[in-house]
Amino acid sequence: MRRQEVERARYECDLARRRYMQVDPDNRLVADSLEAEWNEKLRAHEQANDRYQKQRADDAAGLTIKQRADIMSLAMDFPRLWNDPRTPNRERKRMARLLITDVTLLKGAEITAQIRFNGGTTHTLHLGLPKQSWELHQTPSAVVELVDQLLEHHADAEVAQQLNGQGMQSGWGHEFNQSIVRRIREQYHLQSRYERLRARGLLTKQEIAERLNVQPDTIKKWRRAGLLRAHPFTGRGECLFEIPDATSPVKHRHQGKRAALSAASKVSSNRSGV
Incomplete structure (x- = not known):
């Protein structure tokens, strides 16, 4: 502030000098007035400069040798x-x-x-140019790659659980859920679990029922009994089935087996009752 005061006083002094130098010498009244103003500005500049120098001396005198050494050390170590x-x-x-x-x-x-x-x-x-808002919250490429890998064996909800289990977060810093995983799939054009299974040739419940010449409800029963190899593609138990082969169940064959097991169970219970 003291230095600014000196600069301002010097500017006003220079301005008064220019005014005096431009006046007509024959106009003594105006010249005398401007000369007096110039002298006044000179005294104001000298006084401001004296105050500034005195303040600097007082500030320097108020510092100990150690403080001055510390200040000089900081000046030499700007980053610190x-x-x-x-x-x-x-x-x-x-x-x-x-x-x-x-x-x-x-x-x-x-x-x-x-x-x-x-x-x-x-x-x-x-x-580099500053990133836009959507770039700041973009899903990391490592997360996208991991989602693509997990979709080979898991549905969207299960993928979210796997990501959360590894401590990962979305681009906005949130935990993953089924909706976020679905948005990542759609944004990066990743195949869903269903699309991947269909690409491998797996069949729907209706399609495998037609292949085996049974009702879809029978397919559901056989799957629960472990007679068909099924792969879930949602968290609601919906499945796709592997193509039937020689080990696949045949219509009515298992009904006879179940009847024989039921009859054997009844005979055993009758004998134990006797």
């Missing part, structure tokens, strides 16, 4: 002072103003910052 958490932002701004004359920014495929320091040195920085 700048990164010190105890340095307030207003002081960092003052430091930047003392060091930097101006900065020119050029925006193209990247941002080019041309910095001119007070000592005459220049430095050029090449910076």
